[in-house]
Amino acid sequence: MTRRQSLPEEQARAGNRKLWDEITPVHLRSYGVERFLAGERWLPKEILEEVGDVRGLSLLHLQCHFGLDSLAWVRQGTQVTGVDFSPIAIDSARGLSRRADLPAEFICSDVYDLPGKLTGQFDLVFTSIGILCWLNDLTAWAKVIAHFLKPGGVFYVMDGHPLLYTFDEEGRWTSTPLFP
Numbered sequence: 001m002t003r004r005q006s007l008p009e010e011q012a013r014a015g016n017r018k019l020w021d022e023i024t025p026v027h028l029r030s031y032g033v034e035r036f037l038a039g040e041r042w043l044p045k046e047i048l049e050e051v052g053d054v055r056g057l058s059l060l061h062l063q064c065h066f067g068l069d070s071l072a073w074v075r076q077g078t079q080v081t082g083v084d085f086s087p088i089a090i091d092s093a094r095g096l097s098r099r100a101d102l103p104a105e106f107i108c109s110d111v112y113d114l115p116g117k118l119t120g121q122f123d124l125v126f127t128s129i130g131i132l133c134w135l136n137d138l139t140a141w142a143k144v145i146a147h148f149l150k151p152g153g154v155f156y157v158m159d160g161h162p163l164l165y166t167f168d169e170e171g172r173w174t175s176t177p178l179f180p
Contacts, residue, residue: 020086042072054078057123063131067093071102080104121150128158
């Protein structure tokens, strides 16, 4: 049996970043940005219900991609700082922030390097759907979260296996996406 060779960590991370740089323009066209800009609610109601009232709170959005969830939190009344390691995604997030007239700060940084690039603590650290599978060191990631979370603050993560999105709410297979 042949053993599968893995890439060195930096080479794997560079390949991952290149993927997200390339996929961001596709996601900008396919994620419902125009509907969001027209005022449609973006965050799933389950997240909004579980997190509760966030007006006046500070929120750090880790792995924010091009900032759509981040800006949806701004609409809920939070002061948002979004972080992603893709320069193209962060440039897109900044542009979307201007287009939507929703103020947010966006920082281009690998999540593991963030303590060297950002100061302060946040009431809420948030990350969601499609993030855990890209992390190679959950312990280091958790330390970043702990570093930025205020005492008594809330860390919120919602994630799921991509196969989950092929089933409807009754557990039947569907070809219709369950989220935008």
